[in-house]
Amino acid sequence: MVVQARIIKYLLFIRQSGSDGSLRETSSSLSVGQKDQDRALAAALTDSLWLAGQEVSATVTLVTEDYCITPHLDYKLDNFTERLQLFTFNNKDDVKKFILEHIQCFKEEGSHGVILFLYSLICSRTVDRLKEDLDSSTSHLLNLSLGNFVCRQALLNLLLTGTASPHVFNGILLFGEDGRPLQRPLQGVLSRSDVGYLHWSREQMERGRLPQVGSMLKTPLFPVWLCCINCSHSVVFGLNRSLLSDWKMEHLFTLYYYNGQRSQRTTARLTVDTHSHHWERSCRLSDGDPEKRFPSLEMTIRTKWDGAAIDWSGIVPFY
Template sequence: MDMEVLGQEQSSEQLDLEEISRKISFLDKWREIFSFHRLGTNNTTPQNHEGNHISADENEDGTGIPQPKGQGHLPSSGLCSIPNPSIISSKLGGLPISLAMAMKLRQILFGNTIHVFSYNWKKACFRFHDPSSELAFTLEVGKGGARSIQMAVQGSIIKYLLFTRKGKDCNFGSLCEISKKEQEQALAAALAGILWAAGAAQKATICLVSEDTYIASTADYSVDNFTERLQLFEFLEKEAAEKFIYDHLQCFRGEGSHGVILFLYSLIFSRTFERLQMDLDGTTTQLLQPNAGGFLCRQAVLNMILTGRASPSVFNGCEKGRSQETLHGVLTRSDVGYLRWGKDALEDDRLSQVGSMLKTPKLPIWLCNINGNYSILFCTNRQLLSDWKMERLFDLYFYSGRSSQKKLVHLTIDTHSHHWERDQQEEKHGPRRRFSPVEMAIRTKWSEATINWNGTIPFF
């Protein structure tokens, strides 16, 4: 009888311990969630398996949630899993970022020194699809504001692969056959070329994350455990900048590298704060715009990638605004152009009309903003925009960046068909067929064009 009572007491104690453990686990889970949303107060700085410092935002489980010793990890999920960034040695010789530089950086990006980048921005990098596939030359793009930068860089990658690199034919097949090494060379060349143009062909500045932290939090500056670890490297030759990027490519293309943010930082420092102030006008004082819990790029960022100047508008030259202020548009033709169709929530209708400088670039490649979604149009014929006879009948290729797109869309553009031929073509899918926004974007450049999707269902 005593043994039975003793067994019952032990069973009761075991249940109590299990209940206590369950409640502790439950509290730990909520503590982690609160900490992720900056409500926690954990100041531990764990080390990774190589002994490198891991900040509160980039710890071992990649969630951005500080993990005390002995505490279990939350189940992995795509919502909050950011691996550690690639870290360089602090002895590499770059210039450590200062508090003044970091505050200027935040101010020009967000309009204040408190905001930090959202999850989608931190996750974004420059990662290609599998080599030797039809999309081998294209980047995998995610959601959020970083997508527009990825697609703008995509235009420069195509420029390099089709028209700049030596010893290769400018054809569609050459794009699909590139190897992993050729992908890496294309990315390094594209990033270096953009930064060099932003630096007025005089210098390029490249930002990388070091193992040391150079800035502490203040009342006026909120740390993100990333910006505070930057080192800046200046190059006075484009080739040297390209080699440096190639040697540290993992810092831009690795999962969790914060690669797009690093590139944006590099772009701003290459342009310099002084030039940025001259580029911008009264309509734009910051480069990013808050949107649905994240941030979208203003036009000035895209123009800086396309043209080297952070012009806030897309019309040609300069003109007077409603308040008689001088509004800054695009001054010269760029290598990669820009087309827009649909309402842009960030721009005034009057300022959204794309001028000929961007519509007619030096090379037949266009970054497209279609109802706020970014994509790429390009032609493999370099003479398309320099010989009017080539614009009679030609092919364009369209990359939407959607995860569902497994191959490029091949479009045939006819700009001189008779109206009855055009009507017959456009009514092919029925008398009340809606026009695809892709078609409407193309018609902002070729207004009378007939567009054949060659068997692909038009994108809406």
């Protein structure tokens, strides 16, 4: 969903250079043609790879017909990895142009685009840097759950920030909960990301183990947030970038929710009111299913806008 979030960012906030070299931004909800979709996908993939390469370089992997390596005797052939060819670039525009020229490799059915992107991400970051990013709490980027591979926080952070830190707090943690210095400092998020991140889990909340996402992820450069809600990923976004720079815009604003599931037939439009706290009273007066009393999506939004009242614009809250 990080890629979808960046596609939304690209389509809503198009940067154009003016005659004076300044940047102008326009937001629109116009229909998007196939070429625009391809450009948006190429831009989204490029953003993640360029961040992983420390904004200095990026590597793109593609599958060739011939073997690019000579397998060792103890290597088990998978007819994919050994056919990967690496293309490294030192200019971001060149990366985007190359991906756009080979966009079919990442989007066509059966092209293994997700695996190619994951290889590209790891090669851009390099294995040595990945080892430095990870700590004793995380040794893998993916986790096998119920027969499916699930992204761990380290991989989400690699996609969002370019660093595979398994933590969501700001800065570097030098001391443990007991106040003693840690043997190895834990690195969190060191700078604002272009796309944000919000996290909420009913199970973690009930156990008192809900991670506190830092402001670097909560307040991104663009009003687009990847949301991890009860271990399911979705996107919340706004149309006004001033929401992140003008506190007056946070009094009353609109957010849109997208989860990529077929069951969601229309984009959910949410009106967020941070000055009215009647949601607390109405929740106390109601009873029944906790999800109906405290919809998970609303609780996720309140991790950034504490106490906000949220109106679903006439539809029944479905998450």
